[in-house]
Amino acid sequence: MSVTLKQLASSLGLSPTTVSRALNGFPEVNAATRKRVQDAAERANYRPNTRARSLATGRAMAIGHVIPVSTSHEIVNPIFSDFVAGAGETYSRAGYEMILRVVPDEDEARAYQDLVARGAVDGMMVHGPRLKDTRVELLADLGIPFVIHGRTSEVNRPHSWLDINNQRSFRRATQFLTDLGHRRIALINGLETLDFAIRRRRGYLDALAAAGIAMDPALMRQAEMTEPYGYRVVSDMMQLPDPPTAFLSSSMIVAYGIRRALSELGCGLGRDVSVITHDDDLSYLPNDGDIPMFTATKSSVREAGRRAAALLLRLVEAPQSGPLTELMETDLVVGASTGLAPGQSAGS
Amino acid sequence: MSVTLKQLASSLGLSPTTVSRALNGFPEVNAATRKRVQDAAERANYRPNTRARSLATGRAMAIGHVIPVSTSHEIVNPIFSDFVAGAGETYSRAGYEMILRVVPDEDEARAYQDLVARGAVDGMMVHGPRLKDTRVELLADLGIPFVIHGRTSEVNRPHSWLDINNQRSFRRATQFLTDLGHRRIALINGLETLDFAIRRRRGYLDALAAAGIAMDPALMRQAEMTEPYGYRVVSDMMQLPDPPTAFLSSSMIVAYGIRRALSELGCGLGRDVSVITHDDDLSYLPNDGDIPMFTATKSSVREAGRRAAALLLRLVEAPQSGPLTELMETDLVVGASTGLAPGQSAGS
DNA sequence: GAATCCATCCAAAGCGGTTTGGGTAATGTG
DNA sequence: CACATTACCCAAACCGCTTTGGATGGATTC
Numbered sequence A, B: 001m002s003v004t005l006k007q008l009a010s011s012l013g014l015s016p017t018t019v020s021r022a023l024n025g026f027p028e029v030n031a032a033t034r035k036r037v038q039d040a041a042e043r044a045n046y047r048p049n050t051r052a053r054s055l056a057t058g059r060a061m062a063i064g065h066v067i068p069v070s071t072s073h074e075i076v077n078p079i080f081s082d083f084v085a086g087a088g089e090t091y092s093r094a095g096y097e098m099i100l101r102v103v104p105d106e107d108e109a110r111a112y113q114d115l116v117a118r119g120a121v122d123g124m125m126v127h128g129p130r131l132k133d134t135r136v137e138l139l140a141d142l143g144i145p146f147v148i149h150g151r152t153s154e155v156n157r158p159h160s161w162l163d164i165n166n167q168r169s170f171r172r173a174t175q176f177l178t179d180l181g182h183r184r185i186a187l188i189n190g191l192e193t194l195d196f197a198i199r200r201r202r203g204y205l206d207a208l209a210a211a212g213i214a215m216d217p218a219l220m221r222q223a224e225m226t227e228p229y230g231y232r233v234v235s236d237m238m239q240l241p242d243p244p245t246a247f248l249s250s251s252m253i254v255a256y257g258i259r260r261a262l263s264e265l266g267c268g269l270g271r272d273v274s275v276i277t278h279d280d281d282l283s284y285l286p287n288d289g290d291i292p293m294f295t296a297t298k299s300s301v302r303e304a305g306r307r308a309a310a311l312l313l314r315l316v317e318a319p320q321s322g323p324l325t326e327l328m329e330t331d332l333v334v335g336a337s338t339g340l341a342p343g344q345s346a347g348s
Numbered sequence C: 001g002a003a004t005c006c007a008t009c010c011a012a013a014g015c016g017g018t019t020t021g022g023g024t025a026a027t028g029t030g
Numbered sequence D: 001c002a003c004a005t006t007a008c009c010c011a012a013a014c015c016g017c018t019t020t021g022g023a024t025g026g027a028t029t030c
Helices: A005-012 A016-023 A031-044 A050-057 A079-093 A105-117 A135-142 A166-179 A195-210 A227-237 A252-264 A301-317 B005-012 B016-023 B031-044 B050-057 B079-093 B105-117 B135-142 B166-179 B195-210 B227-237 B252-264 B301-317
Strands: A062-069 A097-104 A123-126 A146-149 A160-164 A185-189 A220-222 A246-249 A274-279 A295-298 A325-328 A331-333 B062-069 B097-104 B123-126 B146-149 B160-164 B185-189 B220-222 B246-249 B274-279 B295-298 B325-328 B331-333
Touching (some): A005 A031, A062 B079, A079 B062, A079 B079, A105 A123, A123 A301, A160 A301, A166 A185, A166 A274, A166 A295, A166 A331, A185 A195, A246 A252, A252 A274, B079 B097, B105 B135, B123 B301, B160 B166, B166 B246, B166 B274, B166 B295, B185 B227, B301 B325
Parallel strands (some): A123 A146, A160 A325, A185 A220, A185 A246, A246 A274, B185 B246, B274 B295
Antiparallel strands (some): A295 A331
8 A cells, every 4th residue: 555644754753744744845843854754755655645634635536528428429539538638737747636427418417517526636527519519508517626528608797718710710611712713612511500601601601691692501501520421411512503613521531521522522622612621630530731631711729728727727726817818819720722713713 | 516425314313324324335234324414425426535535445446548749759559448448338337447557668667656556546547569578577576466458478477458369360361262263462561560460461371371372571571560561662663563452551541542442443342352440439430330431450449448458447446367468350241342253253 | 050042853733525333312112 | 210312413523724923032223
């Protein structure tokens, strides 16, 4: 078993009090004594027991993440691992533990309550906010600091969040396409029960309106973001009497499917048809090089994790510092998948 | 703040002892009293404080996962999220917490030691075993139960693990191809510092030998598994004077890249060139339907997470139950990406 | 030299549970 | 009816740490 404070103290002929203070940097301990204690602690590989310590201090030194999984649609969000990795970096640097609860989604609310009631965490990170997300009320009532990754449009109660500027990002991407002369632009969106998808659609519609293009419901789809989804939708849309000349994709994975469909149809990417995708900069889906494969609205979800965690820790350490928010802008990276609309000349 | 045992007890005019026993199902408490206590606990939304409880019981009721991230090659394993989701389901059903430590990989060993010394966990799950993995020695010496997801070939010390049968899986896949008449079969492997990649290669080589085919180093590659990697390697190999007629891929993502390369070259998948990929059955990379896109060696990594967690919990609750191991077989799912080698007739 | 002040250390009381080792009254036994 | 059980409940110790509120003795002050 591991060595305890008491053992360490008695082996040094000191009281637990003094050893504790020596290790925790309190002033009222002799420099020589402190050194002696530190050396002994080092040698014995002593670490204070987390449970005992946080029971005494009243701080859990842990952040909770609740991951709901539905048994029906088994999607585990692919951006989850990168976000968590980013957040985890920040936590462990600050000496916080990350605790993950994977629960059936009907138990999600209970999981939050449970973690708080058990005093297991000092704060919570909230994933995948929906349009009107009841978790804000819940967590605010529980009185625990929390940060939402994303936003929830139809909730008034102020709260902390970190998000990317989805609306502007997609407005800009759409405008990039209209500037190239495209007028038939399709939106292959994620599920529009999720807040980010709504914002992206809004940006898309804004830009269409600005360009004086009427929106066409036939060119807008939403679903869970998989490769076959992108493939299927694009294969279908290209059969339309007046098919799109450009696609806006909600994720790299979907973009892969779009590319496959176009390639099967013999459409040159960036020549006959243009594609812009959002790119979360996942390590295993790289889109870089001299000329990236896809023109993309790029934003590292790993970095988002880091920053959201930093926000949350600030909130935990100073809850009165009020709602903290951060809006990250995306980069519009121009790659090989966009070009002038067919029939446009370079000068037009 | 949350309600404590003591408060609950005094509100009922009972001692903390009795309340504790009532809630924990001890026999020496009157049925009526127990009911009264349970109701009150329910009403007050009482949950025992985890830290206090586990300090008293000596059990952390938590399992640790250490995720090393290198700042150089930033790969966060895509299978990580599904495995963790699976494991997490098992943990939370059993009342265990999952704690995640994300650390720079040079600090990995320290993270394990630290978690144990702090008494933060009852057991650990080990990810991404390498060929000769020092973590086995480390954790065995620390005296904490652990399960490795995967195996580590060159370590003698017995230990618990859960793995898929990579070798047989790839032997079978390769044999499937040789049976179809393929003799130029390429292996697009993951990094061969990782144990699973070595085993897959072994299976591949076994099957080649069994079919009397000499191995050709020009047809074997290893790297981190990304889409561009698959694309690049296949584009290269198809330039060979004697190009492969079949490819074995280490992951769905790589297979996407392979498919793209072939499609650009105008090769029909399953007609001109065959592809078999390993498929971890990630929810966002579906490969199903009536006829799956790819012929694949399929095994749900989410299910692996569930089972590995179950193994670990058994080990935690009965450490002497000795090393526990489980080898999962994969399914060879026949899809549209395989067919007779060019020049073979159906009856041959 | 007495009084005061630091510097340094310690005993003991929590934190919120579980668990050991009794108590007490009601019940069963002869 | 005396005695041993049994059923039920409680006081107190303990888990390993932090923290409050002193103690102690040497140095400083007057």
